[in-house]
Amino acid sequence: MNLERSRQLFEDAKQVIPGGVNSPVRAFRSVSINPPFIREGKGSRIFDVDGNTYIDYVGSWGPLILGHTHPEVVRALKEAIDKGTSYGAPTEIETELARMVCEAVPSVEMVRMVNSGTEATMSALRLARGYTGRNMIVKFEGNYHGHSDSLLIRAGSGALTHGVPDSPGVPADIAQNTITANFNDISGMKEIFQKRGENIAAVIIEPIAGNMGVVPAAQEFMEFLRAITAEYGALLIFDEVMTGFRVAYHGAQSLYKIQPDITCFGKIIGGGLPVGAYGGKREIMSMMSPAGPIYQAGTLSGNPLAMAAGLTTLKILKDNPSIYTELEEKSKLLDEGLKDNVRKLGLKASFNRVGSMLCMFFTDQEVVNYQSATSSDTSKFALYFEEMLKRGVYLAPSQFEASFVSASHSKADINYTIEQSYEALKRII
Ligand SMILES: Cc1ncc(COP(=O)(O)O)c(C=O)c1O
Numbered sequence: 222m223n224l225e226r227s228r229q230l231f232e233d234a235k236q237v238i239p240g241g242v243n244s245p246v247r248a249f250r251s252v253s254i255n256p257p258f259i260r261e262g263k264g265s266r267i268f269d270v271d272g273n274t275y276i277d278y279v280g281s282w283g284p285l286i287l288g289h290t291h292p293e294v295v296r297a298l299k300e301a302i303d304k305g306t307s308y309g310a311p312t313e314i315e316t317e318l319a320r321m322v323c324e325a326v327p328s329v330e331m332v333r334m335v336n337s338g339t340e341a342t343m344s345a346l347r348l349a350r351g352y353t354g355r356n357m358i359v360k361f362e363g364n365y366h367g368h369s370d371s372l373l374i375r376a377g378s379g380a381l382t383h384g385v386p387d388s389p390g391v392p393a394d395i396a397q398n399t400i401t402a403n404f405n406d407i408s409g410m411k412e413i414f415q416k417r418g419e420n421i422a423a424v425i426i427e428p429i430a431g432n433m434g435v436v437p438a439a440q441e442f443m444e445f446l447r448a449i450t451a452e453y454g455a456l457l458i459f460d461e462v463m464t465g466f467r468v469a470y471h472g473a474q475s476l477y478k479i480q481p482d483i484t485c486f487g488k489i490i491g492g493g494l495p496v497g498a499y500g501g502k503r504e505i506m507s508m509m510s511p512a513g514p515i516y517q518a519g520t521l522s523g524n525p526l527a528m529a530a531g532l533t534t535l536k537i538l539k540d541n542p543s544i545y546t547e548l549e550e551k552s553k554l555l556d557e558g559l560k561d562n563v564r565k566l567g568l569k570a571s572f573n574r575v576g577s578m579l580c581m582f583f584t585d586q587e588v589v590n591y592q593s594a595t596s597s598d599t600s601k602f603a604l605y606f607e608e609m610l611k612r613g614v615y616l617a618p619s620q621f622e623a624s625f626v627s628a629s630h631s632k633a634d635i636n637y638t639i640e641q642s643y644e645a646l647k648r649i650i
């Protein structure tokens with residue numbers, strides 16, 4: 222496999238960008254290879270600068286549920302760009318997108334657009350603290366909510382992959398307001414609330430965690446969280462940056478049938494452009510400036526290009542509910558094919574999947590939390606990853622990430638992936 226041009230570009234990048242990348246996970250450190258530099262994407266494929274083609278299961282880390290350069294999204298962007306790139310003034314399309322989000326997710330009566338998932342969760346915490354007048358936040362070990370100070374503690378995703386779940390630079394007096402809890406552990410949560418319940422502003426959770434691999438919360442656990450937060454007057458925040466419009470049009474909360482107080486979005490609602498959002502009940506959201514006293518702002522928030530890409534994506538998803546049925550079918554096919562390979566080769570692996578988010582863990586434990594996820598053999602994953610890349614299948618370069626199937630993946634793509642996975646696994650045992 223030739224990655225020579227990518228290697229050169231990576232060396233150049235390292236001269237002027239820390240680690241050569243603008244987000245750590247892109248450096249492929251944990252799989253010890255140089256990352257391909259991407260030239261373009263189309264549908265389920267990405268093409269690198271050395272002429273290699275890959276079936277892409279990263280989809281820009283989740284946003285591209287319709288695949289790369291979907292013609293309608295591209296058209297909407299071209300139309301928007303001809304009119305202007307940003308005004309820093311209200312536009313009609315912001316209300317249109319806000320309305321679509323509110324209609325899709327009943328717990329969200331009002332929503333504020335920001336520019337990333339990080340901003341969404343950071344602002345949601347400020348809102349929860351301002352609304353409740355309390356400081357403490359509970360987050361779960363292995364959940365990742367972006368890189369704001371309060372949340373970069375026992376975090377998943379790149380922080381976990383790169384071994385820095387607690388980053389230097391986060392002041393201790395900020396960190397002490399974050400309590401970390403075990404995912405899916407009811408008795409652990411009970412204890413936390415018994416000790417600190419009166420001081421807890423919010424519990425934030427990825428309902429279907431996607432940043433320690435894919436690890437869904439158990440239904441009883443979610444019901445318990447809803448009940449205990451309500452009992453103590455704390456807010457329940459669902460981080461649906463990854464799951465929103467992904468696992469179902471109405472989000473993970475529609476699968477659990479639980480309404481959080483605040484929901485965070487990102488990824489899909491920007492259709493591949495930089496967007497995040499947070500929303501919730503009118504009474505809570507009305508605390509945000511200028512309606513209320515809690516401040517949060519953004520020069521480029523509600524950017525017309527980002528709104529155009531997001532709105533077009535959501536409209537396509539809403540008008541074509543069969544997309545979700547097909548995503549389920551294709552993802553199930555992939556999941557079962559991968560399981561079958563593992564069985565045929567007599568290997569040990571554990572699988573989690575919800576809709577088009579899936580993960581194969583190199584462990585024989587059932588993966589239900591951070592401890593079981595991190596029992597995976599990451600060096601085996603690295604070998605597998607490299608074998609798959611060589612065979613033209615681009616997975617997320619870490620054991621602790623989800624694979625995403627998109628509407629643009631064909632059954633032939635999936636079957637090819639299953640075949641190549643068999644060959645890759647055979648090579649590494
Ligand atoms: C669940 C979750 N929350 C928050 C974020 C942060 O979003 P962003 O990278 O857009 O800041 C991510 C991904 O990065 C995520 O997966």
Ligand SMILES: NCC(=O)CCC(=O)O
Pocket residue numbers: 244245246247282283378379431432622623
């Ligand atoms: N699951 C991890 C992410 O979505 C974040 C990507 C990044 O940090 O670049």
